[in-house]
Amino acid sequence: MLTDYHMHLTPDGVDERARAAHAWDEVGGWLSTAWISRYVERGRARGVGEIAITEHVHRFAEARSWHPNPWWQAEATEDVDAYAAAIGExxxxGLPVLLGIEMDWLPERVSDIRRFIERRPFDLVLGSVHWLADLAVDHPDYPAWETRPAADVWRSYLAELANAARSGLFDVLAHPDLPKVFGHELPNELESLLDETVDVIADSGVAIECSSAGLRKRPRTTYPDPDLLARFRAAGVPVTLASDAHSPEDVGRDYPTTVAVLRGAGYETLTRYEAREPVQVEIGVGAPA
Ligand SMILES: [Zn+2]
Ligand SMILES: [Zn+2]
Known part of the structure; x- marks a missing residue:
């Protein structure tokens, strides 16, 4: 079967959401079953039998105090328990949908993160390194890139990715080579650090996602790129399949290319989750078993 284990019910950003809100307002709101079914339907049309909604933790009021960034603060308005209840509905x-969360790795907030996760019946928890202290890897308004050399940003990023893996908080590490999003490739001198990071991830037991999102963005490759994905495969790291859609249109997008990349790296199975228990299933097209 195919799955899509990373998506969001709305775009990021207050203004972007205001522009798009007519779409979910027409069907009863962004947490309505009718809106969620749009994601399921678009996935089905692309051979996806099961999806996970993985809303950003920064959308929820409970996490507002976790990060001082003004953009984060403006985003953190929603009730996470209403979100969990909506996915339950x-x-x-009967929709094949899992309750997920895209959790930021914030090393200062480990106990808050643990409490947040334990209080809800999540099926899977993505761990994402978006922030290096108060600067962002992938947010153009708060770029880590403008104040620090690329090798520095990559070095910090990989250190935090390894720390996120070691924390044991997450089921899946999202977009593991995210720093390439604005065109900063990994410097050659950090290849051995990348290999060490892959080994830490393998030892931790966490999975990684193979995301089609990079194909529709500047990198024009999957996250991770085919070479890094092959290193994860060789190290025995399990994988999920993902689009990081922020609207129904992108669910399962570019999957023929992404599945070919997965198979090219040697993967034959995907990881499915239920109540955070992983199961391996063969990669293929069709309804869930
Ligand atoms: Zn992310
Ligand atoms: Zn995401």
């Missing part, structure tokens, strides 16, 4: 209506 969609499940009860």
């Amino acid at each position: 969609a499940k009860a209506a």
